[in-house]
Amino acid sequence: MLILAATPIGNLGDASRRLVETLEAATIIAAEDTRTTQRLLAGLGITNRPRLIALHDHNEKQRAAEIVDLAAEQDVLVLSDAGMPTVSDPGFGLVAEAAARGVTVTALPGPSAVLTALAVAGLPTDRFTFEGFPGRKQGERRSAFTALAREPRTMVFFEAPSRIAATLADMAGVFGADRPAAVCRELTKMYEEVKRGGLAELADWAEGGVRGECVIVVGGASNARPPLAEAVAQVLELVAAGGRMKDACTEVAAATGHPSRELYQAALAAKSDAKPKSDAKPK
Incomplete structure (x- = not known):
């Protein structure tokens, strides 16, 4: 069988x-x-020296059949660098x-960065979704x-520590500056830290530099729409940053629940009202 540990x-x-x-x-x-x-075997004082087969993102497709062939005849233990494989x-x-070929798959439960962060974040745990790593590019992140x-x-x-400040800033821009969140850093390690606050506050904190492996936990959206004026201000902010009006709306x-057409018309009106009026009289 395959044993995920x-x-x-x-x-x-x-x-x-x-x-x-x-x-x-x-x-x-x-x-x-x-x-x-x-290093794990040495750290746990295990003297056993099993055959080790590299299984990573770049070779999994090529090696899966070979490893399942082995698992059909004997137990094969599957490990990731930390936490649960898959x-x-x-x-x-x-x-x-393995499932397609009828080979038994089982798991040894244990540490999970997802569940550990969720437990200590101080945000609702009754329903949650795991979204993995956001995109590396700002456009990919904001779309997601x-x-x-x-x-x-x-x-x-x-999220990687090198991108966490940018990611938190993008989250604040899309989810809202005051959306409650927590950054859980170096979980279970000596310098474990949980930083809680609104997304904008956390983005400012992360600008000073963040070290170690991080998990970001973000509170879910409320059902209430923000005021139209607040949504229009978000549109105008995106346009001022170089975005197209249609794309910003x-x-x-999607973020607020206000109809795109309504936002477009209100944003045009707001831009028109913001234009300075000329005092010059026609000749």
């Missing part, structure tokens, strides 16, 4: 007894990074291949956030 996301003390026993008995491990797996990590293609702007569930994102409409 959750590994510590930072603190080795979170390794379960079942994980340690499985690692000690494993003969084949498909690992996201074999060097990380070797969750924003390699493994999904492998599991799909626009599609989620009226999502009522708490949202969980992963579409983005803000």
Whole structure:
């Protein structure tokens, strides 16, 4: 069978007894990074030296069939660098291949950055959605956030420390400056930190530089629409930043629930009213 095993996301003390026993008995491990797996075995004091097969984003399609062939005959342990394989990590293609061929798949539950961040963020946990890593480019991020702007569930994102300030700023621009959120940094590690506040406040904080692995948790949208004047101000802000009026209205409409046509007409009227009136008399 295939055995998906959750590994510590930072603190080795979170390794379960079942994980340690499985690692000690494993003969084949498909690992996201074999060097990380070797450090894990050493850190847990495991002397077993199983066969290690690299399984990562760049080779999963090519190696899935081979690994499932092995799993049809013996147990194959699957590890990502931290947390549960397949969750924003390699493994999904492998599991799909095994399921299609009738090979048993099971899991050793354990540490999860998604659930740990959700638990400590101080935001609603009864319903949530995991959105993985936002796009690297601003346009990709804003488009994704626009599609989620009226999502009522708490949202969980992963982000690299080098992009977190820009991502929080984009979130503030689409979700609203005061939308409650939390940045959970270095979870389970020595310098663990949870920073809570509105998105704009968190974006300002992140401008000073953020280190370590981060999870962003964002509160869901309320059902109430913001006032039309506030939505129009968002449109004009996007236009002032170089966006097209039509595109800005579409983005803000998705985020606020106000009809795009209504926003377009109101924004045109606001721009017209803002133009300075000439005192010159016609000759």
